[in-house]
Amino acid sequence: MTAEEQINLFSLPESEPSSHPSSGDFDTIPLNSQIPINSNTYSSLDQLTIHCNGCQRCQLSQTRTHVVISRGNPHALIMIVGEGPGQNEDETGLPFVGKGGQLLDKILASVELTENDVYICNIVKCRPPGNRVPTKEEVDACKGYLLEQIRIVNPMIILLTGATALKGLLGITQGITKVRGQWIDHENRYFMPIFHPAYLLRNPSKEKGSPKWLMWQDIQAVRKRWNEIKTE
Numbered sequence: 001m002t003a004e005e006q007i008n009l010f011s012l013p014e015s016e017p018s019s020h021p022s023s024g025d026f027d028t029i030p031l032n033s034q035i036p037i038n039s040n041t042y043s044s045l046d047q048l049t050i051h052c053n054g055c056q057r058c059q060l061s062q063t064r065t066h067v068v069i070s071r072g073n074p075h076a077l078i079m080i081v082g083e084g085p086g087q088n089e090d091e092t093g094l095p096f097v098g099k100g101g102q103l104l105d106k107i108l109a110s111v112e113l114t115e116n117d118v119y120i121c122n123i124v125k126c127r128p129p130g131n132r133v134p135t136k137e138e139v140d141a142c143k144g145y146l147l148e149q150i151r152i153v154n155p156m157i158i159l160l161t162g163a164t165a166l167k168g169l170l171g172i173t174q175g176i177t178k179v180r181g182q183w184i185d186h187e188n189r190y191f192m193p194i195f196h197p198a199y200l201l202r203n204p205s206k207e208k209g210s211p212k213w214l215m216w217q218d219i220q221a222v223r224k225r226w227n228e229i230k231t232e
C-alpha cells in the first residue's frame with residue numbers, strides 16, 4: 001500500500017449535501033405522520049407554510065377549508081398559542097379572528113400591545129369538526145410544525161391559552177384555573193398559561209377574582225415581563 005493510499009484511509013466518505021439534513025424524508029412529511037418533523041426541518045416560515053398547506057398527516061385534513069397557520073409578527077417577542085381553528089378561522093385561514101380573537105385583541109390593547117407585538121398560532125392547524133378538542137393523535141401529528149414555528153420565530157414569552165395548549169406543548173395536565181398566571185421557565189423561554197378568550201366570553205363578570213379580572217392581572221404581568229426583556 002502506498003503512503004497516499006494509507007493516508008486516504010483516514011478520510012471520511014464525502015456525504016451528499018442536503019438542505020434538510022435532519023428531516024428524514026422531507027417530501028413525505030406532509031403525508032406521513034410516522035415521519036417526524038425534526039428540528040431544523042424548515043429554514044423559513046414560508047417553507048413550513050408550503051408543507052402545512054398540503055398537509056394530510058391527520059384526519060383533520062379531510063374536513064378543513066383552510067389550513068390556519070398564523071397571524072401577527074413573525075419576529076415578535078410574544079407568541080400566543082391557542083387550541084385550534086374554529087369556524088371563522090377555517091373560513092378565513094387566520095387564527096383568532098372570531099369573537100374570541102376580537103376579545104384577545106382587546107386584552108392586548110389594554111396593555112398597549114398590538115398584533116405587531118405578537119405572533120398567534122394554534123396547537124393544530126386544521127379545524128376539528130364541531131370545534132371538538134383535538135385528539136392526541138392529531139396534536140402529535142401537528143406538533144412538529146408548532147415546534148418549528150417556535151424555533152424560527154424565537155419568542156421569549158409564550159402564552160398558552162387554555163388546557164389543550166398547555167397539555168399539547170408542555171404536557172402539563174393540571175387545570176388551567178390552578179396554573180394560569182404562573183411563569184414556567186422552559187428551554188430559555190417564559191411560558192404562561194392563561195385563560196382561553198372563549199372561556200372569558202362565557203364568563204363576562206369583571207368582579208375581583210372572576211376569570212376576566214384574573215386575565216387582567218395576567219396580561220399586566222406579561223406586559224411587565226415584555227418591558228423587562230425589551231430593556232435588557
Ligand code: SF4
Nearest residue numbers: 055057058061126142
Ligand atoms: S391538523 Fe396539522 S397535522 Fe393535521 S392535517 Fe392539519 S396541518 Fe396536518
